[in-house]
Amino acid sequence: MLLITILIVTALCAATLLYAATKADSFRVERDIVIRAPAGKIFPRVNDFHQWSAWTPYDKDPAMTKLFSGASSGVGAIYEWEGNPQVGKGMIQITAVQPDAKITLQLDFIKPFAAHNHAEFTFLPEGEATRVRWAMYGPQPYFGKLMGLFFNVDKMVGEDFAKGLAKLKAVVEAP
Secondary structure (H helix, E strand, O other), X not given: OHHHHHHHHHHHHXXXXXXXXXXXXXXXXXXXXXXXXXXXXXXXXXXXXXXXXHOOOOOXXXXXXXXEEEOOOOOOEEEEEEOOOOOOEEEEEEEEEEOOOEEEEEEEXXXXXXXXXXXXXXXXXXXXXXXXXXXXXXXXXXXXXXXXXXXXXXXXXXXXXXXHHHHHHHHHHOO
């Protein structure tokens, strides 16, 4: 009986590991919101890391250390952080800008685990308003594929993006 149990558990573990290997080699998470303002009023709040504290959803550690370097905004602006285990340690840098249309960023997580991804904000005019889309994408190594079987990364990160975009909307639309 013990041997059968060991064989079944081993087979289930092997099947899980093999199934994880079939998952996509990359991922993409994105959310968007319509803000009643032209892109020119929204864009500067995203293009300048100093303004992120007004709308970022990543305010989970009030004691988090922040370091701004490089350009004051736009291409070359760098924001580094280190905080509690929930926040971790990392760096984000603006790598490309199309004024009032798109901001591309390099996002490097160091702790609690290393990951190197890209993020982008796009600003799409919709009449008197602007649809702002926040996306993150990158490679999904085997460990990420395996964790994806147990944790819904799209839901976890997507909820943060939705919260941040809602805060951005509130800041921009405030009288």
